[in-house]
Amino acid sequence: MKLDTTLDRQDVQTAVREVGINPNYWYPLGWAKNLQPGQVMAATVWQQPIAVFRDDTGAVYALEDACPHKGVELHKGEVQGQHLLCPYHGWEFNGDGECVSIPYYPRDRKLPCAQARSFPVREAYDLIWVFPGEAKLAETVPFPEVPEYGDRNWLQVPITGHFGAHFSIANENALDVFHGHLHKNLQGWFDPVLLSLQQNDDSLAADYRVSYKGQMAKFLGLTDSADEVTSRIISVRYEYPHYHSSLEGVSSIHLMRLPVGPTETRSFALFYLKVALPDWFRQLFEKPLVLFVERVLFQRFLNQDIEMMESEQKTYLRDRSRRYVEVNPAIVALQKTILRQYEAYVLSNSVD
Ligand code: FES
Ligand SMILES: [Fe+2]
Structure with a gap:
């Protein structure tokens, strides 16, 4: 794509309908009250499916919505304690997306390295937010400000x-x-x-x-x-x-x-x-x-x-x-x- 400085008005209007997002910002996934402890929900940020779950301590995690085993969508699974279980073979993932248990795998063998991508996530202003871009930038990018939030006036x-x-x-x-x-x-x-x-x-x-x-x-x-x-x-x-x-x-x-x-x-x-x-x-x-x-x-x-x-x-x-x-x-x-x-x-x- 040409740089926008080289685009005339018409080109800008057409080009803007085709562009994707800059993922290095915080995006809202849904209202926090709709995700209770023990629940998992599906969300999509610019064609990236995400499984969001709240564990039994109330902490929220966001994982790529694809099991590293065979790709089944993780949002179809269930939360157990602090982990998300894939619905197909029951592989268990922690909030970082690491596979921490395979129910039928010999206990004395080291688990294979199987990791679902995890995204930085936050709760603010009654919403759950995700940072779909480069995780290391999440803390440096300014978070949206809502000065009226919580003000009784x-x-x-x-x-x-x-x-x-x-x-x-x-x-x-x-x-x-x-x-x-x-x-x-x-x-x-x-x-x-x-x-x-x-x-x-x-x-x-x-x-x-x-x-x-x-x-x-x-x-x-x-x-x-x-x-x-x-x-x-x-x-x-x-x-x-x-x-x-x-x-x-x-x-x-x-x-x-x-x-x-x-x-x-x-x-x-x-x-x-x-x-x-x-x-x-x-x-x-x-x-x-x-x-x-x-x-x-x-x-x-x-x-x-x-x-x-x-x-x-x-x-x-x-x-x-x-x-x-x-x-x-x-x-x-x-x-x-x-x-x-x-x-x-x-x-x-x-x-x-
Ligand atoms: S596809 Fe997820 S455990 Fe097999
Ligand atoms: Fe309007």
Whole structure:
């Protein structure tokens, strides 16, 4: 692939739909509460299947989802104590992926060296994260920051998304504030203006001014009445490979992205709404309130977005050479960031 500095806008747009990830970042695999002690689950990071298990002490491990014996998927196995057992012949693996027992192997003989690749794994922000790249870099790469997490002034709403689209399409959708038109029946925003755009190698920052009115604006505390029009600044940050935007201290959303494959992306979002709720109210109503915000506010917006992203992907696949016209410089900057990251990874790998 040509370096992105040599690509014109059209080339960038086409190339970005074909690139893989830079695996030397932390990626979310799923919500931590969905993996209880003794459970194992399957996940995929950019075509790399992973078996994630939680042992009986609560520790989480991530192994390549292929038994070193014959390749059977390890997520089909079971957790026993601190080990994962392959479902086929019962070979037993520890959290480092080392085979520590073969049930039918003579006890007095040394076990053959059989190792499933293991990945650095972490739990943070109610999510399980994996580092699919070079393990020795895991500790040096900055971990995503979520300053609102655990702060009682913010109501936290987790939102899960699954799109049949390349991760570039999903991230462009999030960064693209000019699609209020799509959400107009849900009283989305209108009249956006891009105020500033800054970028460097692995991130970009865009500030937009947008207007709101209607019941939704009132619910979010943006206006006192539904008829009133108010303008606010939305600050959007793409810090490869994840996304964050905030609306002037009123709300904030972190979109943690899991690129699964060339036409599939998962998203684990933490949405925060600034609320001053007394503790007694929180205890009684936090769960239904979170459910309401998730189902009523978010899923309906998200479903509209998913339809657009999947439609975009479908048309792209029908004719990969088709030309498109983009007028938002923030989108072009995002595409270049994604390309740069992939190229940096490919380059660093070819040097090794
Ligand atoms: S394939 Fe896993 S133990 Fe045989
Ligand atoms: Fe949208």
